[in-house]
Amino acid sequence: MHALSRVRPSEILKATGIDKTFDRTRALQGATLELRAGEVHGLLGANGAGKSTLSKVISGHVIPDRGEVVFKGQALRVASTRDALEAGIAIVMQETSLAPDLSVLENIFLPELGRPGRLSRGRLRQRARELLARLGHEHMLPLDQEVRDLSAAQRQLVEISKALALNTDLIIFDEPTASLSPSEVERLFEIMDRLRQDGHALVFVSHRLEEVFAITDRVTIMREGRTVAASLDTASLSQSDLVRHMVGQDLGSIYARTAEAREPDRGRSGEFLLAVEGLSAPPHVVNVSFGVRGGEILGLGGLVGAGRSEAAEAIFGLRPRARGTITLSGRPIAPRSPAEAIAHGIGFIPEDRRTQNIVPDLSVKENLLLAHLGAYRGFGHGYRKREAAAARLMERLGLPADRLLDTNMLTFSGGMQQKVIIARWLLLEPAVLILDEPTKGVDIGTRSSIYAILREVASQGVAVVLISSDFEELLGLADRIVVLSDGRSIADLPSALLDEVKLTLLAAPRTSMVRNTALLDAISADHSGAAFWVLIDSDELICLNLVEAAGSPSPGLRTGEAMRIAETRISRALMERQDGFVAEADVPLSTVLVPMRSPRGHDFGWIGLTVDSRMSIPSARLIRTRVEALMSAD
Known part of the structure; x- marks a missing residue:
C-alpha cells in the first residue's frame, strides 16, 4: 500500500479504496474509513x-487486493496480525x-x-x-x-x-x-x-x-x-x-402493526388457545406459566440462560417434562415427541438454524417440505398437495421460485434460509407457532419481511410465541411479554407498558441480583417494614421486587406486576417522591423513595421502604446512603 498525500493531525487512521474478493464474492468495493x-x-x-x-x-487478518491505509501518518503494510x-x-x-x-x-x-x-x-x-x-x-x-x-x-x-x-x-x-x-x-x-x-x-x-x-x-x-x-x-x-x-431505503417503522396506536391492554378478551401452567423441565425450566390467544403475538423475554428455549423445547416434546400442564384449545395435551406436537397443531422453529433447522445435503424444496413429511400419513411423499401453497409462500417471502430446485440449502444466504424455514411451518397451517430467535444473524431488510409475515400469520388467528434476546424486537412485535428469569416466569405485562430499560431490569436474573435483594432484606428487617424496587412512569409502576418483614404493613404491590399508582396503598408517596418519608392520608403508612442511578447516570428505578406511621420512623438519610452505596459499588 502507498502513503496518502496528507493526513489531518486529528486522524490516526485513514483507509481508502479497499477492495477484497473471496473466490467470486466481492466483499469490499472501494471501502473507506477514517478514525480519530x-x-x-x-x-x-x-x-x-x-x-x-x-x-x-x-x-x-485479511490482506486486501488493493487500497491504501495510513496509520499515525505512515503507510501501513501488514501481512499478519502480529504485524x-x-x-x-x-x-x-x-x-x-x-x-x-x-x-x-x-x-x-x-x-x-x-x-x-x-x-x-x-x-x-x-x-x-x-x-x-x-x-x-x-x-x-x-x-x-x-x-x-x-x-x-x-x-x-x-x-x-x-x-x-x-x-x-x-x-x-x-x-x-x-x-x-x-x-x-x-x-x-x-x-x-x-x-x-x-x-x-x-x-x-x-x-x-x-x-x-x-x-x-x-x-x-x-x-x-x-x-x-x-x-x-x-x-x-x-x-x-x-x-x-x-x-438503502426508508423502511419507516418496521414494527408498525396497525394504523391505530395500541393502548395498554390488561385484560384482552378471549380464552387462551395455548396455556402452559407450572411447567418444569429441570435443570433449566423450574416453574413457567403463560398463555397465548389466537391472533396474538406473545413475547418470551429474558437473558441467555433464563430458560426460554428450554421451555419451548419442553412444550414441543424435545425435552422431558417433570411437572406442569399444557392445554390447547381447552384440552390437555402432553407431547412426548415433536411428531406428537405437530399432530396437535404446534410448529416450532429452534434457534440454531444450521444444526437444528436445515439439512444441507437436501435440496431447497426438500428442506421446505421436511415438516410436511413428518406430518404426512400416506403413500409416497404427498408433495403435490403442498406445491401450490409452497409457490404462494415463496412469492410472499420474496424467494425466487426457481431457487426451489437448488440442490443445497447452503447456497442460500442466512436470511433466505430463515425464510424457507418459516415457510416450512406455515405450509402446515399450525394453530400455534413458536419461534426461537427467528431474526438472529439476518440483516434488517430480511427482518422487516419476517416481521410482516408474523403479523400476517397472527391476523389469521394463529397464536404466535416469539422468543427473542432483542428487546427492541420484542417490544415492537409482541402484544404481551412474559419475562423469564432463572427458569421461572416472573412477569406478564402488555408490551405497551414496557420499554427496553424496564424489560432489562425485569429480565435481570434473580441469582445475579444478590446485592439488590440483600439490601431489600436488610432494610426490611432492620425497620420492620416492606422494602421494594419499582419502576415509575407517570401514573403507573412496575414492581421488580418486594420483601416484607413479618407483620409489616403492605404497600399494595406485587412482584412482577404492573399497576396504576392509584391502585396501591402508598399513592401519595409514589406521586410526590420526596426526600423524606411521606405519610398517607387514609392509611397509617409512611414511605420513603430513593432513586437508583448508576455511575454513568442510568436510571434503574426506585428503592422504597414502607413502615407503620404509628411506629418510630427511621432515618430517610440512612436509607438513601445505603442505596447510594449499593449503586456506587463495582
Whole structure:
C-alpha cells in the first residue's frame, strides 16, 4: 500500500479504496474509513455489508487486493496480525482468541511469552495489575485463574488487557456485546469510556442500534462492500437515518402493526388457545406459566440462560417434562415427541438454524417440505398437495421460485434460509407457532419481511410465541411479554407498558441480583417494614421486587406486576417522591423513595421502604446512603 498525500493531525487512521474478493464474492468495493484518536467510531451495516472484512484488513487478518491505509501518518503494510499488533492495532472479537489452558496473566502477555530471553513473572504481575487498574477493574480478574473458567465478560477484559499490554493505539471491537448481559455491557462501556479518555481510537462494530447511540461519537455505514456514509456525528442521527443508510431505503417503522396506536391492554378478551401452567423441565425450566390467544403475538423475554428455549423445547416434546400442564384449545395435551406436537397443531422453529433447522445435503424444496413429511400419513411423499401453497409462500417471502430446485440449502444466504424455514411451518397451517430467535444473524431488510409475515400469520388467528434476546424486537412485535428469569416466569405485562430499560431490569436474573435483594432484606428487617424496587412512569409502576418483614404493613404491590399508582396503598408517596418519608392520608403508612442511578447516570428505578406511621420512623438519610452505596459499588 502507498502513503496518502496528507493526513489531518486529528486522524490516526485513514483507509481508502479497499477492495477484497473471496473466490467470486466481492466483499469490499472501494471501502473507506477514517478514525480519530480519542473517539469511539461505530462501523455499521447489514449482514454481508463488509464490516468484519474491513476490520480484518486493518487488523492484519485479511490482506486486501488493493487500497491504501495510513496509520499515525505512515503507510501501513501488514501481512499478519502480529504485524498489526506491533504497529499498534488490535481487534477484540466476539469469540475471543485466548488460550483456555493458560492463566489470565499468561494470556495477557501471550505475545511476549514467545520472545527470547527470561521474563520476570513478578514484573508481569505488577504490569497486569496496573493495566487492570487503568480499566477500573483491578479486582475483577484473578491473575492465576485459567481462562477456561472465566465468564464471557472476563475473557473480553483479558483481550482488552492483552491489547493494552502491547501499547496499542487502535482497538477494534467486533460485536463485543453479543454474549454479554446488560450489566456486563454497562461495564464494557465504562471501560471503553476510559480508553477513549486516554486517547485510544476505538472501532465499535454492532447490530444493536441502541448501543451505537449509547457509546459512539461518529459512525461509518457500509452496504454491499461499499462505504455509503462516512464519519457521521452520532448525535446528528436518528435510528431511522441509520436504517435508511444500511438498507438503502426508508423502511419507516418496521414494527408498525396497525394504523391505530395500541393502548395498554390488561385484560384482552378471549380464552387462551395455548396455556402452559407450572411447567418444569429441570435443570433449566423450574416453574413457567403463560398463555397465548389466537391472533396474538406473545413475547418470551429474558437473558441467555433464563430458560426460554428450554421451555419451548419442553412444550414441543424435545425435552422431558417433570411437572406442569399444557392445554390447547381447552384440552390437555402432553407431547412426548415433536411428531406428537405437530399432530396437535404446534410448529416450532429452534434457534440454531444450521444444526437444528436445515439439512444441507437436501435440496431447497426438500428442506421446505421436511415438516410436511413428518406430518404426512400416506403413500409416497404427498408433495403435490403442498406445491401450490409452497409457490404462494415463496412469492410472499420474496424467494425466487426457481431457487426451489437448488440442490443445497447452503447456497442460500442466512436470511433466505430463515425464510424457507418459516415457510416450512406455515405450509402446515399450525394453530400455534413458536419461534426461537427467528431474526438472529439476518440483516434488517430480511427482518422487516419476517416481521410482516408474523403479523400476517397472527391476523389469521394463529397464536404466535416469539422468543427473542432483542428487546427492541420484542417490544415492537409482541402484544404481551412474559419475562423469564432463572427458569421461572416472573412477569406478564402488555408490551405497551414496557420499554427496553424496564424489560432489562425485569429480565435481570434473580441469582445475579444478590446485592439488590440483600439490601431489600436488610432494610426490611432492620425497620420492620416492606422494602421494594419499582419502576415509575407517570401514573403507573412496575414492581421488580418486594420483601416484607413479618407483620409489616403492605404497600399494595406485587412482584412482577404492573399497576396504576392509584391502585396501591402508598399513592401519595409514589406521586410526590420526596426526600423524606411521606405519610398517607387514609392509611397509617409512611414511605420513603430513593432513586437508583448508576455511575454513568442510568436510571434503574426506585428503592422504597414502607413502615407503620404509628411506629418510630427511621432515618430517610440512612436509607438513601445505603442505596447510594449499593449503586456506587463495582
